[in-house]
Amino acid sequence: MKVKVKIKIKAETHMQITNDPCIYTFDGSFEGFLAVVFRAFDDKRMPEAIVSRAAQAQLPLGEMVHVETCNDQAARVRSGIAERSDEKNLRLFHVAFLAESPETNLLLWRYLQKLFHDNRGEYYRNMLDEEVYSLIQTARQVRREAHRFQGFVRFQRTRDEMYVAAIDPDHDVVKLLSAHFRARFSDRHWLIYDTRRNYGIYYDLESVREVRMDTPALTSIRDIFKNRPAPWMKITTGPSGNIITMPSILPKGKTTGRCGEACPAVLEVPAGEEVRSSRSTWAAEIIV
Numbered sequence: 001m002k003v004k005v006k007i008k009i010k011a012e013t014h015m016q017i018t019n020d021p022c023i024y025t026f027d028g029s030f031e032g033f034l035a036v037v038f039r040a041f042d043d044k045r046m047p048e049a050i051v052s053r054a055a056q057a058q059l060p061l062g063e064m065v066h067v068e069t070c071n072d073q074a075a076r077v078r079s080g081i082a083e084r085s086d087e088k089n090l091r092l093f094h095v096a097f098l099a100e101s102p103e104t105n106l107l108l109w110r111y112l113q114k115l116f117h118d119n120r121g122e123y124y125r126n127m128l129d130e131e132v133y134s135l136i137q138t139a140r141q142v143r144r145e146a147h148r149f150q151g152f153v154r155f156q157r158t159r160d161e162m163y164v165a166a167i168d169p170d171h172d173v174v175k176l177l178s179a180h181f182r183a184r185f186s187d188r189h190w191l192i193y194d195t196r197r198n199y200g201i202y203y204d205l206e207s208v209r210e211v212r213m214d215t216p217a218l219t220s221i222r223d224i225f226k227n228r229p230a231p232w233m234k235i236t237t238g239p240s241g242n243i244i245t246m247p248s249i250l251p252k253g254k255t256t257g258r259c260g261e262a263c264p265a266v267l268e269v270p271a272g273e274e275v276r277s278s279r280s281t282w283a284a285e286i287i288v
Helices: 030-043 072-082 089-095 100-119 130-152 175-182 217-223
Strands: 020-027 045-052 065-066 162-167 189-195 198-201 210-211 232-239 242-245 267-270 273-278 281-286
Touching: 030 072, 030 089, 030 100, 045 100, 072 089, 072 100, 089 100, 089 130, 100 130, 100 175, 100 217, 130 175, 130 217, 175 189, 175 198, 175 210
Parallel strands: 020 045, 020 065, 162 189
Antiparallel strands: 189 198, 198 210, 210 281, 232 242, 242 267, 273 281
16 A cells, blocks of 8 residues: 655745845945845845945946835844854854945845754854855955054144044944054044044043034044144033034144144034034044
């Protein structure tokens, strides 16, 4: 007697990706990238490219899918990475993302495809895998540049006794500098600003915060490091919250540069509001 045995195969439908390529765009943040990963798996579509809208690069031709950052979706992907590997590998993944290139974004996408497909939780240890090896090498490049800036960041002192450094790294390493300089210069206010990405980190003797300025204030930073007199700001905290104190100019004897003009009166305005002086008009914003 012949017996027919019916075998039921359980498929992980959320991992099935179709050959329907498109170009995903996001806001450039790590959470935004994770939201793209969530959306691509949810759509079951293969990204032809994953491009940051903040990069100001020419977008490739193809169907565009603009993804807004969703913290809940990003948290789910972040949790999935940690569960399929560990927290150390999640940090490594984040560092590799800071390389900031469409090629790296696609590498991370391919890496996550394999990571989530591996039920044993051992994929991320396989150094013979092309994506695992490439991710580790990319993270090393980013960390190498961060380590180099730890020794070569050049600070200048403002009239308000704040130490300012402008940098222009190839990778987004500003936040990776936080722990080093907080330990090294714990007794002074300092600001390290990435002029390419237009954001920086500010230490107020208690905590490190992310700060961002609009174009005129950013131009002032660039002027300082070209040894020309330039308006500047001091970031403080007042009763109503964050305060921008501005402008002030690097005076003679207070900096290694050649700035030597007198400082105009200092004004205090709430963050985000506009302040006018005899020189120009600036506006600034603090992101906490």
